[in-house]
Amino acid sequence: MGDFQQFLPIVLMFVVVYLFMIRPQMQRQKKEKQFAADLKKGDRVITKSGLHAKIFEISEKNDAVVLETTAGKLTFDRSSISLELSRKLNAPAETVSKAK
Structure with missing residues (x-):
């Protein structure tokens, strides 16, 4: 249990980075691709x-x-x-x- 608690802050940091940086960028790229295809x-x-x-x-x-x-x-x-x-x-x- 102690080993997991050591890595918990790092795991939470990756989750926050994914939710606030990576996922919005992926959604924007998807919208731009769809826009270019719909021209x-x-x-x-x-x-x-x-x-x-x-x-x-x-x-x-x-x-x-x-x-x-x-x-x-x-x-x-x-x-x-x-x-x-x-x-x-x-x-x-x-x-x-x-x-x-």
């Missing part, structure tokens, strides 16, 4: 670098999207599209004002 032609998006555009074409072969902007068409990886910024862009005006 479709015509969606308005914002890239992680801040480019506002509309999806013109999706290339499954290259895992890329062709974005249409006022300057022309650009090709980006699906992973470069920001989940948070794109959701804010497409959210109704009431939701955005309530979030502030």
Whole structure:
């Protein structure tokens, strides 16, 4: 029983690290993967670098999207599209004002 009590603080520390750091990161990655898979032609998006555009074409072969902007068409990886910024862009005006 004494040996178990020595390791109890270490075990609790690993549980806390898992619950507050590892698990939320895994859930976020899962949401981002689902978001990238659900992209479709015509969606308005914002890239992680801040480019506002509309999806013109999706290339499954290259895992890329062709974005249409006022300057022309650009090709980006699906992973470069920001989940948070794109959701804010497409959210109704009431939701955005309530979030502030």
